[in-house]
Amino acid sequence: MLAQRTALFKLSGTAAATAAAKAAAARGEDIIDLTSGEIWCGLAPxxxxxxxxxxxxxxxxxxxxxxxxxxxxxxxxxxxxxxxxxxxxxxxxxxxxxxxxxxxxxxxxxxxxxxxxxxxxxxxxxxxxxxxxxxxxxxxxxxxxxxxxxxxxxxxxxxxxxxxxxxxxxxxxxxxxxxxxxxxxxxxxxxxxxxxxxxxxxxxxxxxxxxxxxxxxxxxxxxxxxxxxxxxxxxxxxxxxxxxxxxxxxxxxxxxxxxxxxxxxxxxxxxxxxxxxxxxxxGDSGFQSKLKRHITSGRTLGLSLLSKLQLVPPPLAEGGFCFYLDLSAFQRRASIDGHEFSADEVANSLLLDAGVATVSGTAFGDAVGMRLFYGIDLALLDKALRRVTETLNAWK
Structure with missing residues (x-):
C-alpha cells in the first residue's frame, strides 16, 4: 500500500498537459505546444x-x-x-x-x-x-x-x-x-x-x-x-x-x-x-532585455490574433507570458442547451482538431478558463493562435 498522502494530490495539471502534447507529437502529429512556461531561446552568454x-x-x-x-x-x-x-x-x-x-x-x-x-x-x-x-x-x-x-x-x-x-x-x-x-x-x-x-x-x-x-x-x-x-x-x-x-x-x-x-x-x-x-x-542586462522584447512581440501578436475570437473576451496579459481565456460564454450556451461544460472538452478539441496543446482551467481550479503560453517562436505562435481562433469560433 502507498502512503495515504499520495492520495491527496495527483500529477500537476500543467505537467499532465505537457505530457499529453509530447505524446501526441511522438505519434507523429503536428502539435504546437503552448502548455509549458518556457521561453524558447538559447543561454545567456x-x-x-x-x-x-x-x-x-x-x-x-x-x-x-x-x-x-x-x-x-x-x-x-x-x-x-x-x-x-x-x-x-x-x-x-x-x-x-x-x-x-x-x-x-x-x-x-x-x-x-x-x-x-x-x-x-x-x-x-x-x-x-x-x-x-x-x-x-x-x-x-x-x-x-x-x-x-x-x-x-x-x-x-x-x-x-x-x-x-x-x-x-x-x-x-x-x-x-x-x-x-x-x-x-x-x-x-x-x-x-x-x-x-x-x-x-x-x-x-x-x-x-x-x-x-x-x-x-x-x-x-x-x-x-x-x-x-x-x-x-x-x-x-x-x-x-x-x-x-x-x-x-x-x-x-x-x-x-x-x-x-x-x-x-x-x-x-x-x-x-x-x-x-x-x-x-x-551586470549584463542585455540578454534579459532581449527576452523582454521577444515576450512583448509575442504578446502584441497574440492579442491581435485573439481579438478575432467571437465568444471569448480579450485576455488580460498584463504580466508574465501567458494568455488566459475566459470560456464562460461556452458554459452559458451549453447550459441553455441542457449540457454540462468543462474547459477540458475545449482543450481536448484544440489538441485533436487544431494540433495545439493548451492547459484547461480545471488545473487551476477554474472550469471555464484556458491558459496558453506564448514564449515560443513567433512564427509558430502565429500558426498556433490562428488555429485556436478558427477552432474556438467554430466550436459547438
Missing amino acids: SVRDGAIAAINRDANRYTDTIGLVELRDALARKISSETALPWSADEIAVTSGAKQALFNASMALLNPGDEVLIPSPYWTTFPAQVVLSGARPLFIETRHNKYVPLLSDIEAAITPKSKAIVINTPNNPTGAVYGHDTLLGIATIAIDRKLWIIFDECYGPFVHAPHIHYPIVSVLPQVRDRTLIVNSFSKSLALPGWRIGYLAGPKMVIDAVRSLQSHTTSNPNVIAQHALLNHLQS
Whole structure:
C-alpha cells in the first residue's frame, strides 16, 4: 500500500498537459505546444561562460546547504536593489527552483490544521504543497474582479486557523498584475491579522505597460517580518531546466529552511550556482532585455490574433507570458442547451482538431478558463493562435 498522502494530490495539471502534447507529437502529429512556461531561446552568454568556467575548474564539491555564500551575497544585493531595503546572505536560501522554495516555505511555516488563503485561479502547485504540509487551502474567487482578489473577500475568508496567504503577481495563470493599492491592503491585513505572506514574483521581469510590478515589502516595509519572497531564474533568464531559484525572508525562517533542505536535496546544483553567480557579477542586462522584447512581440501578436475570437473576451496579459481565456460564454450556451461544460472538452478539441496543446482551467481550479503560453517562436505562435481562433469560433 502507498502512503495515504499520495492520495491527496495527483500529477500537476500543467505537467499532465505537457505530457499529453509530447505524446501526441511522438505519434507523429503536428502539435504546437503552448502548455509549458518556457521561453524558447538559447543561454545567456554570462550563464554559459560561468557554467563552463566552473566545469573547467572541476567545481564538483558540495556547497553550503542553502547555496554558495558568494551567490547569496549577490542575490542579497539584487533583492536590496529591487525592494529598496537592505538584505543579507543569511536571509536567503538558494533552492532547486521556485517549487522547492515554495515547498520549504510550506514545511517551515505550516502545521496540520492551519489554513492558507489562495486567490483562484491559482498555479496548481500552491494548494498541492499546502496539502502536503497537512494544512488546508482556502480559495478566494477573483474572476469577478479581473482576477485580482478584493480586500473584502480576503477579510471574509480569514478564520482563527488562517496562517498565511499566497500572493502571485504577475499571476500564473491569469496574467493579472496586482496594483499598489491592492498590495498595500493585503500587507495591512497580514499585519493586522498576523498572516504570513508567501509572495511569488517569478514573472516580475515581464510586466507590460502601463502596469508595474511592486514587491510587497516595498509597498509596506513593516510587512517584511512576515513575508517570504519566492523567485526563480526559470523565467527571467530562461533557465527552466537548470532548477535554480531562491527563498528570501526572516533569518529564523531561512535557518529552518537550511535544516530542512539538508535532509531533502541538500545544496542546489553547483554548476547552476556558479553560472548564476557569474551572471549576477557581470551586470549584463542585455540578454534579459532581449527576452523582454521577444515576450512583448509575442504578446502584441497574440492579442491581435485573439481579438478575432467571437465568444471569448480579450485576455488580460498584463504580466508574465501567458494568455488566459475566459470560456464562460461556452458554459452559458451549453447550459441553455441542457449540457454540462468543462474547459477540458475545449482543450481536448484544440489538441485533436487544431494540433495545439493548451492547459484547461480545471488545473487551476477554474472550469471555464484556458491558459496558453506564448514564449515560443513567433512564427509558430502565429500558426498556433490562428488555429485556436478558427477552432474556438467554430466550436459547438
